[in-house]
Amino acid sequence: MKLKNIQKIFFISESKFIIILLLAMFSCTSYPLTLIAKSQQPASSGNQPPQDGSSRGRPSKRGGAGSRGNCPSVEVPLIALIPEKKVGLIVEENATFWVFVPYQPNDVFGGEFVLQDEANNDIYRASFTPPEIPGIVSFSLPSTVPLKVNKTYQWYFKLYCNQQQRLDSVFVRGWVQRIALTPNFERQLKAATTLRDRIQLYIQNGIWYSALTELAKFRFAEPKNTTLDNEWASLLRNIELENLAKKPLVGEVKIKQ
Template sequence: MNSNSQSIKLFLVLAFSCTSLFASLTPVLAKPTLGSSRSDAYSGLRLRSDPKTTLAQATTFNQPPIPAGSPPGGRVRGGAKRGAIGALAACPPTKLDLTALVSFTQEDNSVINVWGQTTVERPSWFFYVPYTKDSPYAVEFVLQDQDSNEIYQKAIALPDKPGVIRVSLPTTAAALAVNKQYRWFFTINCDKEKNSPPTFVEGVIQRIELNPATVKELQTTEPLKRYAIYAQKGIWYEALTTLAELRQKNPQDAALKAEWRNLLGSIRLDDVAGEPILPETP
């Protein structure tokens, strides 16, 4: 055998040996290193299966259909817009408008219907307010029954900084009746003389009853799962309130922040999803 043949044979033997050695090392490299735990080795899988992270990807708010009868109409955003008499609202323009954190639909003719469901006698509403207590503006929340009778009115104190505030129906107010519709208004009047129209948002809320099986499930499950049930059932007010309370108790939880953005994004309110949730004032 000449020297060229011997060189080729030696090269092939070395190449095969290196390939075999690499193949034998591959499973060793895939195993956890000494001193690491099984959970450390599979931390990526654990994060992907975290219930909060999974929920943020899976939960969808199912908007219920508008009830029969006259459409609710309403207004989900306020701002320095023209009023009925053609005059500009006195409130100065802001980066983000006054916004009601509530579900709404927009029809092909641009008509907006602000409407949501609740299951409790005394629900809570959330609003993004761009003005602060340094502004001498009159703010109030009003709730009316189906016959436009005022059943609750409260003057609202502006917060220390712009953010999302909560307005709850107190025990001193009449409870919402099942299957009745109520209209709410949140108004900011920036003109002391009231010669200019106020900035306001409005909508309709209806209390419904859930079936006994769902009620039992809600009573025995943890808050994050309750939120998911409410969202899937189209119960906007309890879905939002449950998630807001979870976020306030766990302000640094990235998964809850993501779910909050997911929920508000599902109703096209992405722009206020990053605003802080402020403590509820009495």
């Protein structure tokens, strides 16, 4: 075989080897390259509220946790009416929180509400009197404790079952973040002709606390309105707490002076 033909064959073989090698290298690196490309995408501008409240998810304690040594056994535990494992959003600066309390007044000797920042620093702390009957209660922050826009807070609702030892408690913990309404969302709210439309807008955008409080206020005003009862059950079904739909709305707990 002539030398030129040998060189030509060698060149073709070498070229195929290089192509195969490049293809193999590309197939091994394509996944990391995809991840890098995604990580370099621009972040959301923040013009729209999060759709599910999970953009800054934090672990919560929706069901009662803590020492239950002197707390009586109950069929349904202490429960916060919040989305599980998500940050609930709110648009109002003065927040209201809702909790189902299963205990009789003689079983609980006191309660405490605590609001903290993300670094566990106390912002507000107050003792309250437990409700007179089991049911869903609320706790509203005073006007002197407004929530700041785009700040995330954690809150605790505690009940003490031992008059002598305050460490013997049961509690729930949740997270809340206040957001500013965008002009577009404000227009949508103003265009909503029914309470149901407003509630649906809140839920679709993860604004849980505003939805719950607004509907609860209407139920207090019209306790025999079956339509509102159905809306309440539907709302709680969104967070898989439909078992609380029939529990009575007791009202706001009284802060101890």
